[in-house]
């Protein structure tokens with residue numbers, strides 16, 4: 001049996017188990033995939049216990065992507081570049097390899113499925129946590145003209161934007177935000193506590209495409225707000241979740257699952 005799971009706090013909302021059971025079914029693989037609520041300060045202890053129990057690996061979500069990076073003994077190029085890890089692979093000899101599939105997962109969803117244009121786009125990212133750190137490199141590779149990062153705690157956005165030497169990447173305070181970005185990506189954890197980030201309405205215009213990394217049955221508060229301001233298109237993070245999960249599955253099993261059936265079942269193909 002292949003033992004896997006997702007570690008986070010909170011983790012109850014995660015839909016990762018159903019995605020991985022679906023992918024495993026495509027290859028006739030038998031997996032046990034659990035959601036593990038990990039208490040603050042215990043991430044490394046829990047991961048070591050999973051290794052002892054013979055787990056094959058795990059996904060890592062809020063707020064442990066930095067801890068996951070730190071416990072690795074080896075890191076993929078993407079994990080090294082981003083400094084955050086969302087997928088751990090437990091290998092023979094106690095090797096813990098870290099990967100980050102969030103950035104490629106987001107680009108697969110946004111560019112290849114939604115058909116949103118990132119090239120030459122002015123992009124605003126809201127939030128400066130592990131998720132933002134994981135996606136900035138992939139966004140810059142898509143050749144936008146600018147990527148601005150806004151965060152509730154501005155200093156954290158400044159530190160994050162200084163991790164890379166790229167003139168297109170800048171931390172912006174509320175008063176420095178431009179009007180009518182082409183793409184606006186909500187990547188804060190505000191939604192987890194039923195809140196919404198406090199940014200001025202001018203950031204959204206009738207040509208803005210708004211993406212929320214959070215996802216829920218109902219339209220998220222951020223996407224409702226964007227729609228109310230006349231955004232051209234909206235999409236939540238379920239598509240990204242599916243795409244990053246497929247890449248994590250490939251890390252563990254070396255086989256690339258198809259995401260199309262899942263996307264169709266979730267009505268995602270109709271969003272574009």
Ligand code: NAP
Nearest residue numbers: 063127128129130131152153188189190195213237240241
């Ligand atoms: P994190 O590392 O804990 O970072 C949290 C971020 O949210 C920080 O920038 C924090 O700002 C901000 N924040 C928290 N509460 C806020 C509030 N009430 N108002 C404004 N800002 C607030 O979390 P993360 O790993 O970056 O994850 C962020 C979100 O992305 C989560 O909802 C997660 O589920 C989602 N996500 C989705 C996918 C997907 O596949 N769809 C992948 C990755 C992440 P401060 O710095 O001021 O505290």
